[in-house]
Every structure is written in C-alpha cells, then in structure tokens.
Amino acid sequence: MVSGIGCSSRAPGYVDFNTLHTTHGRALPFATGIKLAKPEMTVIVVTGDGDATAIGGNHLIHAARRNLDLTVVLFNNSTYGMTSGQYSPTTPTGAFGTTAPYGNAEQPFDICNLAEAAGATYVARGTTYHAKVLPNLIEKAISNKGFSLVETITQCPIYFGRMNKIGNSVEMMKWQKEHAVTKKQAETMSPEELADKFIIGELCHKTKPDYCELYDRIIEKAQASIK
Amino acid sequence: MAKVLDDAAKAAQGKATKRALTGNEAVALAMRQINPDVVAAYxxxxxxxxxxxxxxxVADGLVNTEFVAVESEHSAMSATLGASAAGARAMTGTSSQGLALMWEMLYICAGLRLPVVMPVVNRALSAPINIHGDHSDTMGARDAGWIQIFSENSQEAYDNLIQAIRIAEHPEILLPTMVTMDGFIISHAMEVVEIQSDEDVRKFLGTYKPERTVLDIDRPITMGGLDFTDYYFEHRRSIAEPMINAKQYILEVAAEFEQKFGRKYGLFEEYKMEDADYAIVVLGSTAGTAKIAVDELRAQGVKAGMLKIRVFRPFPYEEIAEAIAKCKAVAVMDRSDGLAGRGGPVFGEVRNAICDMEKKPITVDYVYGLGGRDIDVEMIKSVYSDLQRIAATGDKALVTYLGVRD
Structure with a gap:
C-alpha cells in the first residue's frame, strides 16, 4: 500500500501490509515504480482529493491513461483537512473553506468522470455511510487488471462540516445517505432532481490490456527481432 | 485567533502598538502591511x-492583493515569480517539503534577479515524515541565490520580513529573499510583538518600481532565454556580484529601520561576546534559550558568549571571524545535518570564515534538535562545559550529536 500526504495518507499506518508513506501528490509515481519492478504484486494507493487531484493531478491522469494495474482508493472530503480546511479541487462552488471565507469561486472536479476520461478501466464511487457496499467496490477494483479508482465520499466534520454548517460526523453521514443515488435510480430522475445528488456504485468497467501486459508484448517483440 | 488579529490590525492603523501574536500571525500581519500585488500559495x-x-x-478587502490558491508549491513559486517578472511585488510562504518542491524555481527566481520575498517556517524534511522544526529545508536552499535571514522570535520575524522587501528590491541587490522562523517553536507560540502602524511601514517600504519588466510593450525584453557556453557563465557571475555586495545594503536597511522603529539589527547579534572565552554560534529560536544559559554561566564566573547569525546568505565570513577571533573555543550549533561527513552546514561556513586566521579558536560542531527534538538550557550549558574542557585539554570530538539516543 502506497500513500501520499494528508488525512487519507495516514491509512498505511493502520494496516498490516507492506507500506510506503511518500510525499504530497506523488503516491502514484512511487506505486508505478513498485508495480513495474514487481508486476506480480497487488499495489493499492490510498490518497485524497488534494493529494491526487491538485498537487498530484498530473500523475493521476497519466497512471489512468497508461491503464497501469493499480487500485486507487481516493478519500474525497472536499477539503484540505490536514492543514485545516483550505478549499481543494473538489470543494463545491460556493462552499466555504478557510481560504474561501465568502464561498469558493472555483468549479470542482468530478473525479470519477476525470478518471474514466483519462483511461481508467474500473471506476466506482462509494461513501463511508454505505459501509457494506464499499468493500465490494474495493474488492472489484483490486480484481480488475488495469487502472481502478474508487472515489470514497468521506466526512471531515472538523473543517468542512463545521464551516459549511453540515454538522458532526453523524450528520455528515446522514447527508451522504440523503444525497447518494444509485446509477439505476439516477436513470429515472430529471436533471433538476439530480442537481444536488451524486451517483454511487460501479460507474465504469471495461476490458483493455494493462500497461504491464503491453510492456511485456514490446519486450517479446524486441527480443524476437534479436533472435 | 481572528479576534486577536482584528484587534492588532485595528491598532496598527494608528501608532505602534504591542500585541500578543504567534509567529505566523505576526508574519501574516506584516504581509498585510506590505500589501503585495500578488500572493500565490499552497x-x-x-x-x-x-x-x-x-x-x-484579501477576502475582507484589507489588502489590494490578487490571491491565488494554486495546486502545489511548484505552482506557487512559478506564479509568484511570473508576477514578479511582470513588475508586481509578489510573495508566497512555505515550509519543508513545500520549499523542496520549489527548488527548481528558487534558482530561476535568483537567476532572473526577481525580488520575491517569502517567509519560510523551518521544518524537517522527509523521510521519515515529520512536521516539527529544524533547519534542513532552508539549508537545502542555501546555494540557490536567495538572501536568507533567520529570526529568533516573532518580533524578529515581523521586523525581518518588512526589511526583506527593502533588501530584495534594493537596486544594487535585486535578489529574492527568504525570512525564516522555527516551526511551532516560533510559528505557533504566542508572544508580545510590537507592531508599527500601517502608514509607517508603508512609508518605510515605498513603492516598487522595477526598471524593466515583461509585458512592457514599448520596451519588450526576454527573460531567462537560452544561454549556452557563450553567455551563461557571465550571467551567472552577475548574480554573484550583488550577493557579495548585499551585506552593506542589508546593514543600511537595518540602520534606517532602527532609526524609524528603534529596533537594532546587524548581520548577526553578539551576546556577551566582548570578553568571551567560550562561545556558541546559533541560528533561530535556540538563541533565546542560549542567552539564559550564558547569563547563568556568567553568574558563575564563566566567560560565556553567544553569536546568533541573522543573515546566513550572504554569509558574513570576515565579520564572524573577527567576532570569535579572541575566543578559546567555539561550538557551532547546527539544527540540520549536512550529511557531508563533517557536521552541519553552519560548521563548514564558520570554519571557512576562520581558515586564514593565524591565531584561531578551536571549533567543534553540535548537530542538535533534528525533527523538533527539544534543546534546553542544561543541554546548552553542557556544550559550554565541553568547550571549557576542550580548551584546557585540547581533547575534542569534531562533531557531536546532541540530545540523540544511541
């Protein structure tokens, strides 16, 4: 398990895996090195919205583009929680942050759309409230041979919840429950009804050769020409 | 926090006033008074x-600054130097890994002679990850062409940041300048700071009028263009010159600051050094602790003294050599380990400074306080007792790790 910097990236300290806690935004390049050196290993990256889509945004799109066989579990709490609540690339427009005391002027990323568009072959979204669904999504992501991303909507009651008057952890999880809809439910809803909702569950699952497989093919081809 | 700052901000509208502020609050307040055109930060x-x-x-309209919350420190320094190239008074602030990520742009900023000013809160570098104070981050940037000024406390951080604008923008210098304070020990600890009025600070700073900028359509210029074996050397040499000359202008700015605001600054501070037999050389917050140790030893009749370096770049070689020349033994305190095989970076500079002296003090190095490890009065007193023994016997360890477990 590889992580960057932020609240999310403390996770390797709580699991009994081989872990590497790296620098801000760079968990994916470290993981890329690990995967290329030991393609037989299962490599999981835990990261956050600030870590993976701001300072490390470049690495996210390129790891997805390569369809590198990694699983990214991205904790999205819509803020830089560890440094006390500055607005991040996923803070909704108008929401408050310590650097946005009158509301955020910027538009947020839809991380799942971003990952899919960049070339990820498995993309899903879960929440901390839907705790029974999340392990299934992560399990499927790990079994996918290619770049997988599970965006997990998490709560930051200390900063995001407090500054946006959503309430404590329980209230924030209740918010998740009330604003999450499945893909199937979304199909029957109007754009107005969907305006303040987000879709959870499996959002994309494709079959494409992963980077290590393509790399092996090149090696085979190059060696054949030598013989 | 907001209340304290509001009070301080209001108070500073009139005349000089004293308020309890943390180092970070004092520096933010100085930035408000500086009122830069652009701030980009992460x-x-x-x-x-x-x-x-x-x-x-910015949000409350107390400054005219364009504030950009960028996506990394790499971008923060890029945006800041871009703004500076366009003629803006531009600032950012960072620490540790953030400064490390700016490394590429630090050199460019100096190479383009852009007077960017940046507070840096000293913090250890990874790995392992640590958020507490040591000087590894700034020492890693010591050869980047930035003027580096260290602060002992919040007052000095406030005063140094204001002076840094004048230093960086001095037409004979035009080099980026960083003002440092120790992470948490200064940045998060509250103490009384005297704040000058906005009007007085702005009068002291004046307005920034760069001679040449990009986006000047009548006099277009190229900045940072490709420079091979033909001119690169001459251009880099031209950065060395203002760094060598900067000391005199730093002292001029300090003299004007003292005349206006009453607080005296030099390239370094000497504490009971006139007749000192045993001295330590320190940077940053440890100087405050060391002064207590010196006072206690003086009360016991030990001729102890302390030299606190304020300006680390350019390094005051001749001046420091003169200040410690009469000491019997000197300990250099390094809050970072140069990993060069012979102690920390401050040790190397002090040894360089005294190298050509015929009669020089014995010098030893103490690497201490890495990752925020505490340094207290007793530990500093133990260094002085080592110095007394060394001076008497000549038996010394060149480099000692102080306060580390084996």
Whole structure:
C-alpha cells in the first residue's frame, strides 16, 4: 500500500501490509515504480482529493491513461483537512473553506468522470455511510487488471462540516445517505432532481490490456527481432 | 485567533502598538502591511496559517492583493515569480517539503534577479515524515541565490520580513529573499510583538518600481532565454556580484529601520561576546534559550558568549571571524545535518570564515534538535562545559550529536 500526504495518507499506518508513506501528490509515481519492478504484486494507493487531484493531478491522469494495474482508493472530503480546511479541487462552488471565507469561486472536479476520461478501466464511487457496499467496490477494483479508482465520499466534520454548517460526523453521514443515488435510480430522475445528488456504485468497467501486459508484448517483440 | 488579529490590525492603523501574536500571525500581519500585488500559495504545516490568515485579509478587502490558491508549491513559486517578472511585488510562504518542491524555481527566481520575498517556517524534511522544526529545508536552499535571514522570535520575524522587501528590491541587490522562523517553536507560540502602524511601514517600504519588466510593450525584453557556453557563465557571475555586495545594503536597511522603529539589527547579534572565552554560534529560536544559559554561566564566573547569525546568505565570513577571533573555543550549533561527513552546514561556513586566521579558536560542531527534538538550557550549558574542557585539554570530538539516543 502506497500513500501520499494528508488525512487519507495516514491509512498505511493502520494496516498490516507492506507500506510506503511518500510525499504530497506523488503516491502514484512511487506505486508505478513498485508495480513495474514487481508486476506480480497487488499495489493499492490510498490518497485524497488534494493529494491526487491538485498537487498530484498530473500523475493521476497519466497512471489512468497508461491503464497501469493499480487500485486507487481516493478519500474525497472536499477539503484540505490536514492543514485545516483550505478549499481543494473538489470543494463545491460556493462552499466555504478557510481560504474561501465568502464561498469558493472555483468549479470542482468530478473525479470519477476525470478518471474514466483519462483511461481508467474500473471506476466506482462509494461513501463511508454505505459501509457494506464499499468493500465490494474495493474488492472489484483490486480484481480488475488495469487502472481502478474508487472515489470514497468521506466526512471531515472538523473543517468542512463545521464551516459549511453540515454538522458532526453523524450528520455528515446522514447527508451522504440523503444525497447518494444509485446509477439505476439516477436513470429515472430529471436533471433538476439530480442537481444536488451524486451517483454511487460501479460507474465504469471495461476490458483493455494493462500497461504491464503491453510492456511485456514490446519486450517479446524486441527480443524476437534479436533472435 | 481572528479576534486577536482584528484587534492588532485595528491598532496598527494608528501608532505602534504591542500585541500578543504567534509567529505566523505576526508574519501574516506584516504581509498585510506590505500589501503585495500578488500572493500565490499552497497549504503546508506549519506555514499554512500565514497565507490562510492573509487570505482572510484579501477576502475582507484589507489588502489590494490578487490571491491565488494554486495546486502545489511548484505552482506557487512559478506564479509568484511570473508576477514578479511582470513588475508586481509578489510573495508566497512555505515550509519543508513545500520549499523542496520549489527548488527548481528558487534558482530561476535568483537567476532572473526577481525580488520575491517569502517567509519560510523551518521544518524537517522527509523521510521519515515529520512536521516539527529544524533547519534542513532552508539549508537545502542555501546555494540557490536567495538572501536568507533567520529570526529568533516573532518580533524578529515581523521586523525581518518588512526589511526583506527593502533588501530584495534594493537596486544594487535585486535578489529574492527568504525570512525564516522555527516551526511551532516560533510559528505557533504566542508572544508580545510590537507592531508599527500601517502608514509607517508603508512609508518605510515605498513603492516598487522595477526598471524593466515583461509585458512592457514599448520596451519588450526576454527573460531567462537560452544561454549556452557563450553567455551563461557571465550571467551567472552577475548574480554573484550583488550577493557579495548585499551585506552593506542589508546593514543600511537595518540602520534606517532602527532609526524609524528603534529596533537594532546587524548581520548577526553578539551576546556577551566582548570578553568571551567560550562561545556558541546559533541560528533561530535556540538563541533565546542560549542567552539564559550564558547569563547563568556568567553568574558563575564563566566567560560565556553567544553569536546568533541573522543573515546566513550572504554569509558574513570576515565579520564572524573577527567576532570569535579572541575566543578559546567555539561550538557551532547546527539544527540540520549536512550529511557531508563533517557536521552541519553552519560548521563548514564558520570554519571557512576562520581558515586564514593565524591565531584561531578551536571549533567543534553540535548537530542538535533534528525533527523538533527539544534543546534546553542544561543541554546548552553542557556544550559550554565541553568547550571549557576542550580548551584546557585540547581533547575534542569534531562533531557531536546532541540530545540523540544511541
């Protein structure tokens, strides 16, 4: 398990895996090195919205583009929680942050759309409230041979919840429950009804050769020409 | 926090006033008074508060600054130097890994002679990850062409930041300048700071009028263009010149600051050095602790003294050599390990400074306080007792790791 910097990236300290806690935004390049050196290993990256889509945004799109066989579990709490609540690339427009005391002027990323568009072959979204669904999504992501991303909507009651008057952890999880809809439910809803909702569950699952497989093919081809 | 800052901000509208502020608050307040044209920043512990408090000044319309919350420190320094190249008074603030990520742009900033000013909250570098104070981050940037000024406390951080604008923008210098304070020990600890009025600070600073900028359509210029074996050397040599000359102008700015605001600054501070037999050389917050140790030893009749380096770049070689020349033994305190095989970077500079002297003190190095490890009065007194023994016997360890477990 590889992580960057932020609240999310403390996770390797709580699991009994081989872990590497790296620098801000760079968990994916470290993981890329690990995967290329030991393609037989299962490599999981835990990261956050600030870590993976701001300072490390470049690495996210390129790891997805390569369809590198990694699983990214991205904790999205819509803020830089560890440094006390500055607005991040996923803070909704108008929401408050310590650097946005009158509301955020910027538009947020839809991380799942971003990952899919960049070339990820498995993309899903879960929440901390839907705790029974999340392990299934992560399990499927790990079994996918290619770049997988599970965006997990998490709560930051200390900063995001407090500054946006959503309430404590329980209230924030209740918010998740009330604003999450499945893909199937979304199909029957109007754009107005969907305006303040987000879709959870499996959002994309494709079959494409992963980077290590393509790399092996090149090696085979190059060696054949030598013989 | 907001209340204290509001009070301080209001108070500073009139005349000089005293308020209890943390280092970060004092520096943010100085930035408000400086009122830069552009600030681009990214959060990093323990420097986050500086730009975060500053962003509330922006939101409340207390400054005219364009504030950009960029996506990394690499972008923060890029945007800041871009703004500076366009003629803006531009600032950012950072710490540790953030400064490390700016490394590429630090050199460019100096190479383009852009007077960017940046507070840096000193913090250890990874790995392992640590958020507490040591000087590894700034020492890693010591050869980047930035003027480096260290602060003992919040007052000095406030005063140094204001002076840094004048130093960086001095037509004979035009070099970026960083003002440092120790992470948490200064950045998060509250103490009384005397704040000058906005009007007085702005009068002291004046307005920035760069001679040449990009975006000047009548006099277009190229900055940072390709420079091979033909001219690169001459251009880099031209950066060395203002760094060598900067000391005299830093002292001029300090003299004017003292005349206006009453607080005296030099290239370094000497504490009971006139007749000192045993001296330590320190940077940053440890100087405050060392003064207590010196006082206690003086009361016991030990001729102890301390030299606190304020300006680390350019390094005051001749001046420091003269100040410690009469000592029997000197200990250099390094809050970072140069990993060069012979102690920390300050040790190397002090040894360089005294190298050509015929009669020189014995010098030893103490690497201490890495990752925020405490340094107390007793530990500093133990260094002085080592110095007394060394001077008497000549038996010394060149480099000692102080306060580390085996």
């Amino acid at each position: 959060p990093i512990t323990p420097a986050t508060e500086i730009v975060q408090i500053f962003s509330t000044y």
